[in-house]
Amino acid sequence: MKKIIISVVLVVLLISVGVYFLTRSSSDTITNTQDQNGVENIDQMDEEQEVVVEDETRTVIGSSVEGREIVAYHYGEGDKEVVFVGGIHGGYSWNTALVAYELMNYLETDREAVPANVKVTVIPVLNPDGLYKVAGKVSLFTKADIATSQAVVTSGRFNANNVDLNRNFDCDWQENAVWQSQSVSGGSSAFSEPESQAFRDYVTANSPESVVVWYSAAGGVFASNCHNGVLSETTALTNTFAKASGYPAYQTFNFYEITGDAVNWLAKNNIPAISVLLTNHQDVEWNKNKAGIDALLEYYAE
Numbered sequence: 001m002k003k004i005i006i007s008v009v010l011v012v013l014l015i016s017v018g019v020y021f022l023t024r025s026s027s028d029t030i031t032n033t034q035d036q037n038g039v040e041n042i043d044q045m046d047e048e049q050e051v052v053v054e055d056e057t058r059t060v061i062g063s064s065v066e067g068r069e070i071v072a073y074h075y076g077e078g079d080k081e082v083v084f085v086g087g088i089h090g091g092y093s094w095n096t097a098l099v100a101y102e103l104m105n106y107l108e109t110d111r112e113a114v115p116a117n118v119k120v121t122v123i124p125v126l127n128p129d130g131l132y133k134v135a136g137k138v139s140l141f142t143k144a145d146i147a148t149s150q151a152v153v154t155s156g157r158f159n160a161n162n163v164d165l166n167r168n169f170d171c172d173w174q175e176n177a178v179w180q181s182q183s184v185s186g187g188s189s190a191f192s193e194p195e196s197q198a199f200r201d202y203v204t205a206n207s208p209e210s211v212v213v214w215y216s217a218a219g220g221v222f223a224s225n226c227h228n229g230v231l232s233e234t235t236a237l238t239n240t241f242a243k244a245s246g247y248p249a250y251q252t253f254n255f256y257e258i259t260g261d262a263v264n265w266l267a268k269n270n271i272p273a274i275s276v277l278l279t280n281h282q283d284v285e286w287n288k289n290k291a292g293i294d295a296l297l298e299y300y301a302e
Helices: 003-025 094-109 130-137 143-156 196-207 232-245 262-266 286-300
Strands: 051-054 058-063 067-074 080-085 118-123 176-179 183-184 210-216 220-223 273-280
Touching: 051 220, 058 196, 058 232, 067 196, 080 094, 080 143, 080 262, 080 286, 094 130, 094 210, 094 273, 094 286, 118 196, 118 286, 130 232, 196 262, 210 232, 210 262, 210 286, 232 273, 232 286, 262 273
Parallel strands: 080 118, 080 210, 210 273
Antiparallel strands: 051 058, 058 067, 067 118, 176 183, 220 273
16 A cells, blocks of 8 residues: 555656646746756756856756756845755655645745745755656556556665765765665765756855755754764754754764765764755655744754
8 A cells, every 4th residue: 555655746746846847838038948747957068067046046966867957946035045955865755856846836836935144055956867757667567667666666765876965975885885784885985976967066056054964764854963972053053943843853973874974974074064864755744744844944044
């Protein structure tokens, strides 16, 4: 039954993403090319071109291994930039992409949600190839597909080079990494993958006030740390989001060893960052996350 639910919700994800971009297209100043699954593509990109600012609301920060755009969307014009990231684990944690799209719809619907001194940036899908890997293969119409859907979803955690992007950042990076009890690739070196490079370059160029990254599934808000102690601002963000959302707050992630983690790399560079782990791999838990987001934005309001 669980596997059937996974297939159904994947279709909902594709429809939701497609509807979002369909409603957005009339206001975009540059036409976007998208594949059948609603994930943006670019046919050709100069490999040396890292960031393309198309307008004040949309920045192409890079492209995936298979050439899909990685896009950051901007809301508000304040000096304090808060970044939200979904889909780092692509099709394995596809609900993290969907909650990011929910945030985008919310911010476009309620223009008063972003305080005047704040700029919100949303990167809804950092691993578009991993999302496509699942969205392109799971079918509702054959028992064989449903029977193997869990394996397909698991493979969607990795990018097209079969690298776990959340093991590819420069904090305790290891080539031979671990996910739970499973060995995974951390890449040939820290930032060997174009997706992690794109995020690194955007953060380095813009120095955001803080970063929130969605994962699934453990149900909690986790502080970041890379052997330099948890920043006091990170603790404040962890507690603020947790109190408002109802998720429990944790100062450390100690379920198993993590190497090359994105938020811990941010901590290494003194950027406050938290991981928000959804409770399972199916639900968006939008009301909980909206409450946490509103509390964070209020925290940064003057």
